Amino acid sequence: MQPLNRLAIIGGGLAGISLAYEFSQRGVLCTVFEAESCGGAGASTMSRGIVRVYDPDPWLMRQALQGLRRWQQLNKGFPGLFVQCGCLYLLKAEQTTTAQAALMQLADAGYQAQWLNGPADIVRCQPLLANRALPADQCAIWEPEGGYVNTRLACQVLAQWARDQGAVILEGCSVTAIELQAQRVAVWALGQGALSFDALSFDALVLAGGARSTELLPDTDLFCRSIPLSLLQAGHQPALAQCLIDETCAAYLRPELGGWFFAGGADQIDVP
Known part of the structure; x- marks a missing residue:
């Protein structure tokens, strides 16, 4: 494999910008093509951003x-x-055995996580679940080090840090075509106004364009999942203070400032 000197990254969301930051630190010249602004479009605009380990x-x-x-x-x-x-x-009931084994692995790695056995333990950890009818055998994992990322801010900060390392980040620049050649990758793009780019050549390409990825590579088996997401306010009720992932119904809640929280997650319905 030839040395990686020039890398093209399509998409200036959290995935693309994180890669640009990491590769730039390793001396790779990265060029990021972002149709809008870094963190200002796609999944990174409103992402659940939950960080957990289990x-x-x-x-x-x-x-x-x-x-x-x-x-x-x-x-x-x-x-x-x-x-x-x-x-x-x-946890789902069928995950109990594997989850307990995973908890032991986390302990060996020095990560603090607590096993909650039954509704009473769970409600002590999250009192707002007292109004939910939890099954008698419901178990959960509590990760006090978990939390969430401000995805928009992260994109902007990482983009600036990547620039400081020599990365080129082209905001407002939409890729119109890519061509996978024998040893190189060619990228055509259209910028704001009359700015356009003839084929730019790179050693490799990372496609981190989210839902647009299937447009640029229509002949592949790429699939982009859509996840319904709502921004709600607790009102006069106590606001959620921790992140919650509920595998029993494929849903999650994530707190925001000012009593707001994100809620989302559902089964995919637009594919077999």
Whole structure:
């Protein structure tokens, strides 16, 4: 494989900008193409942003632990990127055995997570669930180090840090076509006004364009899942203070400032 010197990244959301930041630190010249502004469109505009470690997939759990530590580190340089409010994970009954084994792995890795056995334990952790009829065998995992990322702010901060490392970030620049060649990747783009780019050549390309990815590579098996998301206000009721992921109904809640919270998650309905 040839050395990676020039990398094209399509999409200036959290995924694309994070890659630009990390690769730029390693001396790779990154060019990011973003049709709007960094963090100002797509999933990163309004993302659930929940950061937690437990996952039914052991490999993903290991990556999530590294990710959490990374957000904690980045937050020291720019407070507000990551809010550590804790995350409560309600388990499906069939996940109980694997979840207990995962908890032991987390303990071995030095990550604090607590097993909640039954509704009484869960309500003590999150009193707002007292009004919900939890099954007698309902179990959960409480992660006090969990929380959520301010995705828009993170995109803007990481974009500036990437620029400081030499990355080129083209905002308001929409990619019109890409061509995968034998040893290179060609990118055509259209900027604001009359600005346009002839084919730019790169060693490799990362497609982080979210829902637009299928437009640029229509002949692949790419699939972009849509997740319904609502922004609600608690009103006169107590506001949610922690992140909540409920696998029993594929839903989640994430707190926001001023008594607001995001709610979302549902089964995919537009594909077989």
